[in-house]
Amino acid sequence: MTRRFALMGGAGAAAALSVPALLKAAPADVSPDVIIIGAGIFGAWTARRLQEMGRRVTLVDAWAPAHARASSGGESRMTRGAYGPDEVYTRMAWESLADWKALSDTAALPLFYETGVLFFFPRIEPYVEDSLRVHARLGLPTERLDNDALRRRFPMIDFEGVEAGLFEPRFGALMARRAVQTLVATFVADGGRYVQAEIAPPTGAGEGLGHIQTATGERLSAGHYVFACGPWLPKLFPALLGSRIFPTRQEVFFFAPEAGDERFRPGRLPGWADFNGGDIYYGFPDLEGRGFKIAHDAHGPPMDPDLGDRIPSAQALADVRAFMIRRFPALAGRPLSEARVCQYENSANGDLLIDFHPEMNNVLLVGAGSGHGFKHGPAVGRYAAALLTGRLARVEPRFSLASKGETEKREVH
Numbered sequence: 446m447t448r449r450f451a452l453m454g455g456a457g458a459a460a461a462l463s464v465p466a467l468l469k470a471a472p473a474d475v476s477p478d479v480i481i482i483g484a485g486i487f488g489a490w491t492a493r494r495l496q497e498m499g500r501r502v503t504l505v506d507a508w509a510p511a512h513a514r515a516s517s518g519g520e521s522r523m524t525r526g527a528y529g530p531d532e533v534y535t536r537m538a539w540e541s542l543a544d545w546k547a548l549s550d551t552a553a554l555p556l557f558y559e560t561g562v563l564f565f566f567p568r569i570e571p572y573v574e575d576s577l578r579v580h581a582r583l584g585l586p587t588e589r590l591d592n593d594a595l596r597r598r599f600p601m602i603d604f605e606g607v608e609a610g611l612f613e614p615r616f617g618a619l620m621a622r623r624a625v626q627t628l629v630a631t632f633v634a635d636g637g638r639y640v641q642a643e644i645a646p647p648t649g650a651g652e653g654l655g656h657i658q659t660a661t662g663e664r665l666s667a668g669h670y671v672f673a674c675g676p677w678l679p680k681l682f683p684a685l686l687g688s689r690i691f692p693t694r695q696e697v698f699f700f701a702p703e704a705g706d707e708r709f710r711p712g713r714l715p716g717w718a719d720f721n722g723g724d725i726y727y728g729f730p731d732l733e734g735r736g737f738k739i740a741h742d743a744h745g746p747p748m749d750p751d752l753g754d755r756i757p758s759a760q761a762l763a764d765v766r767a768f769m770i771r772r773f774p775a776l777a778g779r780p781l782s783e784a785r786v787c788q789y790e791n792s793a794n795g796d797l798l799i800d801f802h803p804e805m806n807n808v809l810l811v812g813a814g815s816g817h818g819f820k821h822g823p824a825v826g827r828y829a830a831a832l833l834t835g836r837l838a839r840v841e842p843r844f845s846l847a848s849k850g851e852t853e854k855r856e857v858h
């Protein structure tokens with residue numbers, strides 16, 4: 446049994462990550478170089494990267510790594526390289542894939558399934574050509590398929606009205622919650638400290654932040670702070686981010702294929718997205734028996750991550766069912782096996798936020814995953830760690846705070 450497997454334990458990841466176990470494993474006697482607030486995917490990878498660079502790191506979360514309301518708390522997240530002209534995200538996704546595979550190889554249960562990812566389009570649009578051009582330059586093995594080829598390769602999908610597809614054989618599904626839990630467990634096993642505490646909005650201006658305070662009044666201090674609080678970032682920095690990050694309600698559904706129906710299993714059905722003239726639906730094959738996943742990618746209404754209820758709406762269910770009947774007719778009438786309500790934390794155009802606080806120069810803000818951030822976790826962590834340690838002198842303009850608008854106009858897909 447490997448050390449990591451021993452940490453995960455026979456009772457599984459949930460037991461391994463019980464708060465007492467994590468706290469017990471955590472050395473509290475030395476003050477850290479960096480405190481990271483938020484143990485979602487961005488906070489967890491940033492913690493891991495800094496630890497690999499020899500920094501003492503404390504990771505704090507109000508609830509738990511990838512808890513039920515965190516954006517990283519879902520079952521599965523897609524990783525893919527197609528980003529149209531947005532090469533920066535293709536690079537990050539491709540670079541991150543190697544890290545995901547390496548992490549998955551050391552975990553007790555798979556964190557990555559190489560299902561392949563298929564995007565299809567009613568007509569050949571610039572996104573298709575741009576993606577292919579970027580992928581050719583970066584050496585990604587992406588195939589372009591016409592309608593006949595799509596029908597032959599994926600007979601379980603009705604490609605009526607579809608002109609072209611992009612198939613990325615090397616990408617697939619990340620097991621989201623499990624990946625965050627594995628990462629945090631690995632971080633703790635290697636000497637990192639995890640603390641469960643809600644951090645109050647920090648105050649201070651004109652200089653570095655001296656300390657942060659828990660909701661119960663305990664002070665924690667370090668040289669640097671990373672706030673990777675996902676959809677909670679606007680609550681921690683209301684003046685700065687209240688009008689720059691827009692959490693929206695998103696609903697995800699899982700349907701149970703018939704027993705023995707192999708068509709919707711990984712290996713037959715890839716991860717997929719129908720670009721549908723800009724009104725995107727996406728999903729996954731039946732991973733680990735959780736069901737055929739389907740979601741509408743359109744931004745839902747504003748959502749408070751603390752107060753928003755998680756009851757799936759009849760309207761959203763009817764919407765995905767109607768789409769499913771059209772594109773996956775063999776699943777018509779299959780029962781709903783599970784539904785989840787989560788939130789995207791969108792920037793105005795979908796670009797990530799990784800930049801220093803303008804008034805607290807030892808505070809790094811990391812977030813705005815905007816419905817596509819999970820896959821980039823390893824690259825985000827590396828980038829954030831490089832900024833914090835001075836190995837990177839300049840913030841990528843697209844991740845800068847200055848570039849974050851106050852009017853929603855989604856551009857990154």
Ligand SMILES: Cc1cc2nc3c(=O)[nH]c(=O)nc-3n(C[C@H](O)[C@H](O)[C@H](O)COP(=O)(O)OP(=O)(O)OC[C@H]3O[C@@H](n4cnc5c(N)ncnc54)[C@H](O)[C@@H]3O)c2cc1C
Nearest residue numbers: 483485486487507516517523644675787814817818819820
């Ligand atoms: C339905 C859905 C589908 C998605 N699909 C994909 C996909 O297919 N591919 C993809 O790449 N991405 C996808 N995403 C996006 C991706 O999941 C998110 O961008 C990513 O998980 C954001 O991670 P995060 O670490 O920024 O935030 P979170 O995971 O929300 O983590 C933030 C953490 O901060 C903690 N926190 C907040 N406030 C405090 C406080 N005051 N004190 C202490 N802790 C605090 C929270 O408890 C939480 O654990 C999807 C998102 C959703 C919701």
